[in-house]
Amino acid sequence: MIKKTVEKALNDQIKAEFDSAYVYLAMSAHCESVNLGGFATWLRLQYEEEMAHALRLYDFVNIRGGRVTLQALAKPPATFGKPLNIFKEVLKNEQKVTGLINKLYALAIKENDYPTQVELQWFISEQVEEEKTAGDILEQLKMVGDHGASLHRMDRILSKRGLEQQ
Numbered sequence: 331m332i333k334k335t336v337e338k339a340l341n342d343q344i345k346a347e348f349d350s351a352y353v354y355l356a357m358s359a360h361c362e363s364v365n366l367g368g369f370a371t372w373l374r375l376q377y378e379e380e381m382a383h384a385l386r387l388y389d390f391v392n393i394r395g396g397r398v399t400l401q402a403l404a405k406p407p408a409t410f411g412k413p414l415n416i417f418k419e420v421l422k423n424e425q426k427v428t429g430l431i432n433k434l435y436a437l438a439i440k441e442n443d444y445p446t447q448v449e450l451q452w453f454i455s456e457q458v459e460e461e462k463t464a465g466d467i468l469e470q471l472k473m474v475g476d477h478g479a480s481l482h483r484m485d486r487i488l489s490k491r492g493l494e495q496q
């Protein structure tokens with residue numbers, strides 16, 4: 331059985347993952363509206379990943395005999411500016427999520443909750459990857475600057491996300 335302190339923290343993390351998902355979907359909608367279909371595709375897949383993270387924690391709470399309680403989600407902005415600004419926000423968001431996961435892990439240690447520690451190790455590795463990916467795209471966007479042709483080439487590259495393994 332899961333302790334109430336850990337259950338509450340996991341429920342808060344479920345909300346944080348859904349919030350992330352919602353922000354990425356809003357970013358995707360913004361990119362669709364400015365004809366950056368590749369960026370929109372990449373962000374939509376990121377939305378799906380965040381939904382999967384939320385549901386992974388949702389299932390974990392249930393498996394442990396805890397109670398999932400869903401919370402109201404934050405309203406995301408409608409516009410996000412240029413791709414460079416979007417990816418600054420993506421990286422910032424991932425760094426924020428990393429901080430939350432680390433705090434949650436520290437709580438699981440404090441509460442001697444070993445199963446939660448094992449579950450969170452997957453998330454810790456995932457965050458390393460997510461920060462790296464967002465950081466790499468951000469660096470590329472800094473190099474591209476306002477050069478339209480290069481931006482469209484990046485848009486084409488990002489449109490291929492999810493096709494790599496097929």
Ligand code: FEO
Pocket residue numbers: 347350379380383424427460
């Ligand atoms: Fe679920 Fe990208 O953090």
